[in-house]
Amino acid sequence: MDYFSNHISRLIGELSRLPGIGPKSAARLAFHIIDMPEEEVEELAASMVDAKKNIHYCKTCFTITDEEECPICRSRSRDHSTIMVVETTRDLAAYEKTGKYEGVYHVLGGAISPMLGIGPSDIRLKELVERLRGDVKEVIVATNSSLEGETTAMYISKLIKSSGIKVSRIASGVPVGGDLECIDEVTLLRALDGRVEI
Helix, strand or coil: CCCCCHHHHHHHHHHHCCCCCCHHHHHHHHHHHHHCCHHHHHHHHHHHHHHHHHCEECCCCCCEECCCCCHHHHCCCCEEEEEEEECCHHHHHHHHCCCCCCEEEEECCCCCEHHHCECHHHCCHHHHHHHCCCCCCEEEECCCCCHHHHHHHHHHHHHHHCCCCEEEECCCCCCCCCCHHHCCHHHHHHHHHCCEEC
């Protein structure tokens, strides 16, 4: 039985499609939005549409940005000879929160997962290899500690090892099966400082 009008039910339905938002949270958000002043709702809707239209991938590292190149890749103060390879932009953001990493990143856009039909050609490994033709001294593999993350790390290690570039893996401290975006900055920092060559 539907308790609400079509407009409210549709709003709840759309909100519940967001990751991590169940029916109860969607209803709570929907009622909050309905109670907001109309100009704030319009601003919220406009910012979502604007983000969707104007955000794309950085031409160098493939994080999301609204410019051709992200601020990290454009920065002259960053160490461009050290590249940290992460699965997602959220993982990049987690390391940036530590405030200690001074290199640049490469966002793969996922991890190798034969079970899901995701192979090496489905993530940005070709683009990583292209970047290594520059003056790169170290690649830090900071994929998640899941089976897919470990598989991707080993693949990257084998891909790069023969080039003479140092390849290291973030140390444990990041729990197996844990997602980088959910881990605190201190743990991430310890994992980065304790990285080992692979």
